[in-house]
Amino acid sequence: MKHSQFTAPERPSIAANGGVIACVEAAQIIAGGLLLTVATPAGLPHDKLAGRYFLARCAELTPWAQAHDWTLPLRRPLFVAGWRPSRTDEEDVERWVLTTPALDDAGVGWLATRKPGECIHLIGPLGNGFASPERAQRLALIGVPARILALTPLLHAMLDRGGSVLLLLKAKGTLDATLRSLLPFAAEVHQEADEARWRERLQEALAWADAAAIALPDCEIAALAEAVRTARMRIDPGVVQCLVDARLVCGYGACLACLISLANGRWTRACVHGPVFDLASLRGEK
Numbered sequence: 001m002k003h004s005q006f007t008a009p010e011r012p013s014i015a016a017n018g019g020v021i022a023c024v025e026a027a028q029i030i031a032g033g034l035l036l037t038v039a040t041p042a043g044l045p046h047d048k049l050a051g052r053y054f055l056a057r058c059a060e061l062t063p064w065a066q067a068h069d070w071t072l073p074l075r076r077p078l079f080v081a082g083w084r085p086s087r088t089d090e091e092d093v094e095r096w097v098l099t100t101p102a103l104d105d106a107g108v109g110w111l112a113t114r115k116p117g118e119c120i121h122l123i124g125p126l127g128n129g130f131a132s133p134e135r136a137q138r139l140a141l142i143g144v145p146a147r148i149l150a151l152t153p154l155l156h157a158m159l160d161r162g163g164s165v166l167l168l169l170k171a172k173g174t175l176d177a178t179l180r181s182l183l184p185f186a187a188e189v190h191q192e193a194d195e196a197r198w199r200e201r202l203q204e205a206l207a208w209a210d211a212a213a214i215a216l217p218d219c220e221i222a223a224l225a226e227a228v229r230t231a232r233m234r235i236d237p238g239v240v241q242c243l244v245d246a247r248l249v250c251g252y253g254a255c256l257a258c259l260i261s262l263a264n265g266r267w268t269r270a271c272v273h274g275p276v277f278d279l280a281s282l283r284g285e286k
């Protein structure tokens, strides 16, 4: 008998080691990112969803593979793009929509090829997500298409309470049709690739918004900070929050792979104190 033929759990459940056995319902590539819908046991914490993440083990869910297959040893972070409760009182599972832009990564490639019904081992949800901008009524979501779905829980929360949402995407060409279909029509969507026009658009969006959430690569954060200073005179705390690039590996503050530097000169672990940070607290952006 092959080791891989050992029976794996076929239902969402809590694993003996405390992790979450999640069953894949769909895996899609959208706008250069992976969108994975999974069923998990009901009852996982689901507050402050945007910016929180799960760590996925990239190996088959057989006892042998979980114990011995270290082809892809590090867990991969998957950010929360949505959560749906059980459909009926009797159903004891809930759905999570998870996303990552790291399509070039071998582990993400492995996750992207999971078929419906296959199960994966997750740890989470972990980290601190975006703080809800309680009094804000105009929310700007700014990012690249492959990352923007990690901000969609904020989008729905703002529309549900009657506010306005502007999405500003840095991207060339035509917006991915599937991505557009996932965005509510009530959200205004703008796309820009030209660098000079992008900076103008950034300033306009940041002048309009009373809160902004950012899902941009690290290399874009300095231009973002400059646009905030131009549009709003200074970077006030509590206005612009960023989902930062960090190597989220252990998720518990133990390995120090995720250290990022802060404006106060200190370092912090993004996995437990982030991965969402106020722009005003990031190094070089004050």
Ligand code: FES
Binding pocket: 247, 248, 249, 250, 251, 252, 253, 254, 255, 256, 257, 258, 259, 269, 270, 271, 272
């Ligand atoms: S990911 Fe290990 S300390 Fe943050």
